[in-house]
Amino acid sequence: MLNQINTRNSMAQTKIYEYSAFGILIQSEILLPALSKKTTDSDQNAIYIKIGKVPENIKNEAPSLNKNICFSKTEFLFQVPEKIKIYVSNGSLVILETFNSRLDDVLLYFYSNGLAAALYQRGVIPFHVSGVFLNKNKVLLIAAKSGTGKSTTAINLQEKGYPVFTDDTAILHKKDNKVFATASYPMIRLWQKSFENQNLFDHNQKQRLLQDVEFNKYGFSFHNDFSQKEHEVLGIVFIEIGEEDIEINTLSKIEVTQQLINNTYRKYLVKGMQMEETQFRLISEIANTIPAYMAKRPINKETFGTFAGQIVSEICKKLV
Template sequence: MHKYWGFGLLISSGIEFPELMPASSPHTDVTITIDVIPQIHATTTFSTGRITYYMNDRELVFTVGDIASYYVADGTRIIISPLTTEAEDRFLRMFVLAGAMAGILQQRKQLPLHAAGIVSAGGLTLISGHSGAGKSTTLAGLQERGYRIFTDDVTVLRQLPDDDCVRGIASYPMLKLWEQSLQTLQWNDRSFPVMPGMEKYGIFFHQHFDTQHYPVKKIILLSAGEVSEIQQEKLTGSKAFTHIVQHIYKEVLFRQPATRALCFDTISAVIRQAETHLIRRPADCDPAHLLNTVTALL
């Protein structure tokens, strides 16, 4: 078995994950295998485009088109069942990192936020935004300016026992950038396409990856296309909550009463301890101008 660290968990996997951080600990939180998945008694069923989900209190099964089905149970097990011999490992891994690990976190009562992060002054600044808002490009620009990248796509929010502070944990050491972002940044590494046929590429930072957890100090939310010039607003209370809750990662998995309570409690606690800022930018925006606006808040 291959051993990895990811999403704050120690993972033993029957397949290789170059996206994850290698680990040597004998302890295992989650196992990943390729096998036939068991049938479950689903209490909730729904679809989101090409993915169909079946859930009960302790199990999740989801099927991705004609690629593979995934079984997630008890916050400790993932089984991958390819539906075709032609399914590429990269496809299989992608839906583990995107969907199955979100299911693991949901079962463990931990909240993943669709947010990048940087570490400064012993605390964590999260940067979030819907697709096209400029999150990953801004993060890469901050790296060029000397800021320490913590995570790109997902931050796990966790409250430790006897600690009122909500802390952020990184997912895995890879930036994901579109071709346009690579051109803007004048980066040349296109050796790891995230998915065949898609102009999005993984940029690894294993050597600088930080597996520690940090208190969340600031949240910066990016929004594109609503204004003619960059605007910045500090959010508090219910307004901050309304904006942040939109960025729960795989929100469809967090609609059951118990997990809705988890979302409410965790995000409410984050709002109490962290400043929240909303940056609205025009659809056609100079990346350097947006980067300067974000940097001014750090």
């Protein structure tokens, strides 16, 4: 209750910027350039973002992942020493406390960790996926471990005529015997090597992320092409590093289930917040509804263009 009163008082005295992420209204005291401006008139169930002093401890804490992360079902406390602390409460309040860093240099920690914690506190499980549009209203999702080539593959698919839907995260749900996805926010993140393997963005569009930490990782905005609506998912392709040749195979429902478990975003929160049943039910619904594929690209070979082309011929064109 105290947090709600303080939030209302703060809103009355401070300029508020309104955005949307994962289809949720974000009301913020600070500029959040990676997010999309809101398109809804409702301010119910918003997530409120402010700068301030975060609590030193939380109540009823679950076993900590490490000394920099502790959380319960209703509170989340995260820190990068000497850079930023993030506190999330009840899926509705996020407090950012910075130290020796410029806010713009550490906002990615909020976009990734803070927003994910707020989703979990709301009972929503995000997935570690990128995605492209197969047509105006339907999408193909792409999932993989970090560094495997998920975003680069999505960029290469864009170059072949499939516009970006989301990068890195999305939330999924089943409705009317179909699976739907809602994108996170309009920013693509690429390592320098991935940037060199694409032709969609040029050097002038680079936005440096995590200064002095991930100095060769950059963000690229696509606000004009971003959709805040949910879209039907026609399929999902998981990417792994293979041997000498490109391989694409259809996965069984059991294999899809395991892959979705592995690609749950910030999945340590599932167990810590006792959401295993929610996760299993959602993943089972997805695995039983849409086709899924394993695409393996050769190790130590620059085959992204050919790899994306094979995904187009063996997956994209068959789904629409």
